[in-house]
Amino acid sequence: MRRFYCLCGNEVGFHDHYCKHCGRDLAFDPQIGTMWSGELIAQDHFFAHSANRGKAVKFRPCAQRFSAIGCNWLLLNEDEHCQCIACRSSRVIPDQSIQRNINRWYRLEQAKRQLFQTLLDLQLFNAAQPAVFQDLRFDFLEDRRSNPNLQLEHVLTGHYDGLITLNAAEADEGFLHTMKEQMRERYRTLLGHFRHEIGHYFWLKFFTTEAQKRQFRSVFGDERDDYAHALERYYQQGNNNHWRSRFITPYASSHPHEDWAETWAHYLHIVDTLQTAQSYGISIYEPQEHNFNRWFVEWARVAQIMNALNRSMGLAEPYPFKLSEIVVGKLHFIDEVIQEYAQRQTNNAAATEKPLADTVASWTKS
Template sequence: MKMFHCGQCASLLYFENSCCTSCGTSLGFAPDVMDLLAINSKDADTWEDVSNGNQYKLCGNYRNQGACNWLLPVSDTHTFCIACRLNRTIPDLSVARNHDLWVRLEREKRRLVYSLLRLGLPCEPRQEDQYGLAFDFLADQPAMFDERAKVITGHSHGVITLNIAEADPVERERMRSQMAEPYRTVLGHFRHESGHYYWDHLVRPGPWLGRVREVFGDDTRDYKLALDQHYQCGPPANWQNSYISAYASSHPWEDWAETWAHYLHMVDTLETAWQLGLRVNAKRGSEMNSGPGEAFDPYRTDDFDGLVKLWLPLTLALNSLNRSMGHEHAYPFVLADPVVEKLRLVHRIVNSG
């Protein structure tokens, strides 16, 4: 994630900010320039970038729900921004707490969309393209004794469904513990499920399918049977030698989705570190260096080996910082050589377009 500065007072901003905490100026993220802009209201429907006078309008969910801080060019005929137009179903906002849970989901979804835009990947809303992407944010129904009432997070034919309970930290931690997962976040869900969507768009119909099967395995294996076996018997004893997570070992589709999500973790975290001026190298003395040069962009680099070389010491730093604060490892993963090769293939496919 890039670092953003207020166009009015130059203060450092967070991606989620809708107003500058230093000068109070209104803010909005403009996907056309991929920047968080300081904006002033010219009239009820028009806002102006204080830096250059470009005119925008607020996303409908910015104005009405406080659930978005994105902008659209004033000439755009849509009511909602590109991120919010991906929504097919949102929670029933008349139900207590649903609004807060939905806002948390939207915040993480916008981080996913930021990455997709930075990578130049197609993310047209399904309502505008029959092969586009859509999100259903749903809640479990009261009849919890009936498994049909429980919402299962997943992907099907371009629609990503997310149980809004995942936005509740207490419920998510309960599920993380129950599923014996070292890492479980809302953003991780979004990135994982988007991997299934891009399998259908980048792998299945194109020239990469054969190579992906060589690296990830035979995806024609019975998917339901494979998952049932995984949940009944657990992962193979040596799964860490070939997979990024235990769940990745269940089926090649899940291996792809887990690896895809991890690639997005890598490039976005590396961009954040670079933007903050963080240069990590655990070597000593004359072997130390200052890290990537000013032109470094993890979202656009062709040098995958360079990404890995920077990623490994950064994860060591993340874990060391977390442990210094008394927390568990922020990065509970090991990149075995076969996992690195899978990540390399994802990198090649993403950058092939």
């Protein structure tokens, strides 16, 4: 996450609605990735200035700015929608007549906006062309574990053909911690769920030709293996004791699709955290000159600093992962795929499919 500033020079947070120093209203512009400070006029006008742009611009605030989730994103005046690109992707939300669901929805949407911002930074989404990802939808559902009035026993977090379903109870810290213990996971967060499931969504975008799928299989394995049977085997028999040499998490060993999504989510963790470190002067990596080798070496250094800081406070290490050479190769593959896809998006040539980089496969050893 980058650092953002009010026009007065005060640093502000990504989700902030107003500057705590000067009182100006704040709103985030997803088209150019900047925080505007200005004056909110009624519910449909926002006159804004940016700390790095002197000219005043007129926007419309997202309609959800005035709801329980308090979205602080903007729309262009000519946009036909009343909600921003992040909020309007939610198809089903938790029942807002139940008090605890208000905070759940708030936290779910916050995590989704952070996800969208990372995807915008990576140029996987283009806020000026939302039709490109209009097939992406989110259902935030409940089950009887958190709402005894419902018939549904279990809501399973997952993705199917552009629809991402999340159990709304995952927005509760207690439920999240309980599930983490039950699943014996080292890392489980609400944002992590979003990052994992969006990986399944982008798999369908990236691997559309047989040539691309063959390259995927050379790195992650054959995704045509029976998915339901693979998961059943994983939950009944547990993970392979040697998973650490080939996979980023035990769950990644269950099936190539889950290996992709787990590794993809990890890649997004690194991207966002390294950007934050760079913004605060902790990292010396310059993203304008992207090079995977330097990028990953810098990440290893920053992760070591993060863990040391937490240990100094008597807290658990935020980054408990040890990555094998094979896992690093998978991250490199994802990096190459993203770079090529983003370039095609930039060139507005999505109809012309290019084969993925041939050099990527050499990073992963069988």
